[in-house]
Amino acid sequence: MEDLQRARDLEIPVEEETSPSQTVRFRWSDLQVLGQMAQTYILAQTDDEFYMVDQHAAHERVVFERLMKNFKEGKIPQQSFLLPLSLDFPQEDVENLLAAKEDLEKMGVCVEQAGPQTLAVTSIPEVIKESGVVRALELFAEQLSRESGSFAVERAIADIFASMSCHSVVRAGQALSKEEMVSLLEQMDEFPFSSFCPHGRPVYVKKSFAQIDREFGRTL
Amino acid sequence: MEDLQRARDLEIPVEEETSPSQTVRFRWSDLQVLGQMAQTYILAQTDDEFYMVDQHAAHERVVFERLMKNFKEGKIPQQSFLLPLSLDFPQEDVENLLAAKEDLEKMGVCVEQAGPQTLAVTSIPEVIKESGVVRALELFAEQLSRESGSFAVERAIADIFASMSCHSVVRAGQALSKEEMVSLLEQMDEFPFSSFCPHGRPVYVKKSFAQIDREFGRTL
Numbered sequence: 487m488e489d490l491q492r493a494r495d496l497e498i499p500v501e502e503e504t505s506p507s508q509t510v511r512f513r514w515s516d517l518q519v520l521g522q523m524a525q526t527y528i529l530a531q532t533d534d535e536f537y538m539v540d541q542h543a544a545h546e547r548v549v550f551e552r553l554m555k556n557f558k559e560g561k562i563p564q565q566s567f568l569l570p571l572s573l574d575f576p577q578e579d580v581e582n583l584l585a586a587k588e589d590l591e592k593m594g595v596c597v598e599q600a601g602p603q604t605l606a607v608t609s610i611p612e613v614i615k616e617s618g619v620v621r622a623l624e625l626f627a628e629q630l631s632r633e634s635g636s637f638a639v640e641r642a643i644a645d646i647f648a649s650m651s652c653h654s655v656v657r658a659g660q661a662l663s664k665e666e667m668v669s670l671l672e673q674m675d676e677f678p679f680s681s682f683c684p685h686g687r688p689v690y691v692k693k694s695f696a697q698i699d700r701e702f703g704r705t706l
Numbered sequence: 707m708e709d710l711q712r713a714r715d716l717e718i719p720v721e722e723e724t725s726p727s728q729t730v731r732f733r734w735s736d737l738q739v740l741g742q743m744a745q746t747y748i749l750a751q752t753d754d755e756f757y758m759v760d761q762h763a764a765h766e767r768v769v770f771e772r773l774m775k776n777f778k779e780g781k782i783p784q785q786s787f788l789l790p791l792s793l794d795f796p797q798e799d800v801e802n803l804l805a806a807k808e809d810l811e812k813m814g815v816c817v818e819q820a821g822p823q824t825l826a827v828t829s830i831p832e833v834i835k836e837s838g839v840v841r842a843l844e845l846f847a848e849q850l851s852r853e854s855g856s857f858a859v860e861r862a863i864a865d866i867f868a869s870m871s872c873h874s875v876v877r878a879g880q881a882l883s884k885e886e887m888v889s890l891l892e893q894m895d896e897f898p899f900s901s902f903c904p905h906g907r908p909v910y911v912k913k914s915f916a917q918i919d920r921e922f923g924r925t926l
Contacts (some may be wrong), residue, residue, distance in 0.1 A: 521741040526915075529741065539919070687923040688923065691922065702908060704878070704909065
């Protein structure tokens with residue numbers, strides 16, 4: 487359920503034109519990284535603003551946006567397993583997932599039947615982890631089962647991708663090197679800034695130096 | 707005028723007993739320094755809190771508290787000048803300052819007359835800069851002149867010390883190394899934490915990780 491909520495929070499980015507002024511206005515990679523707080527937030531600054539970036543939410547957005555972009559372009563880079571990943575499900579779920587085989591392939595996930603209650607996952611999208619696809623298949627099976635086959639795959643894609651993203655990315659509580667933090671911010675520039683506007687769980691919180699100065703009584 | 711306001715903000719610490727529980731409760735030097743923001747604030751954390759420390763206000767408190775402590779103990783470490791510092795004032799100010807020579811000495815400032823409109827400063831408190839004592843003498847002369855000699859020195863000491871501190875310490879807009887930030891926090895431990903409680907211009911602003919997590923929607 488948390489995954490569904492998360493998908494709604496993330497939202498599928500609206501196809502919108504980014505004006506040149508918007509694209510030059512802000513780049514995550516222009517932020518100067520100051521440090522990591524609570525092994526959860528990247529602290530950074532511009533010339534006049536202080537940023538806290540939620541490392542998990544930020545990475546999640548990056549992976550999610552990449553999946554959505556590739557999906558729309560009909561090309562999700564896949565990695566094939568040398569040895570297929572064998573996953574057990576209730577028999578009904580296996581049947582439902584196999585019936586949705588083609589839809590899963592569009593999402594970069596290739597499955598074969600390996601037994602009445604076993605699926606063999608032969609490839610997954612490059613940008614996600616095994617753990618991400620396992621949780622996504624469980625979620626997908628759950629939805630297929632609940633909606634008795636009439637499930638609209640298109641509507642579910644953001645949910646599935648959000649689940650994959652959430653379970654594939656850097657977590658809170660993970661120490662990041664300065665290089666890793668800089669790299670994450672750079673990756674955030676791959677997508678229009680507009681798609682990162684906070685709705686639901688915010689990726690970042692910022693405060694102007696002027697505002698901070700006021701809190702410290704530095705200015706009137 | 708800013709100096710007077712500042713003195714009131716700083717306040718003379720009340721002689722209070724610090725219970726053992728208070729002294730073990732919090733040490734500035736236990737903060738883990740994360741970085742410096744806007745060349746003005748030290749960013750730091752404990753296990754569960756995020757701190758922004760105003761480097762100027764913090765250093766000001768340290769110098770001010772040291773001056774007050776030494777003054778109360780009747781021993782302000784002085785540095786004597788090889789060549790006295792020569793300062794020009796209106797003749798009336800020179801006379802007033804010389805009349806208050808003894809009080810100035812208690813504050814660590816030794817002056818001699820060097821001319822009708824000139825004072826020679828032969829020593830100043832160790833913890834302050836020349837620029838600090840110049841501004842303090844100007845302020846003191848201004849007060850002596852305004853209160854026509856009936857000026858109560860005792861009442862003015864905090865003002866003078868605050869002025870000395872303010873003009874002697876690290877400013878906002880000055881890059882600090884990690885070592886310098888750690889050293890400043892260590893110096894803040896020389897005095898009871900209670901004397902640093904924010905009145906007027908706060909030395910620090912803190913926020914719990916739990917609060918930050920809530921702002922990011924990480925917890926309900």
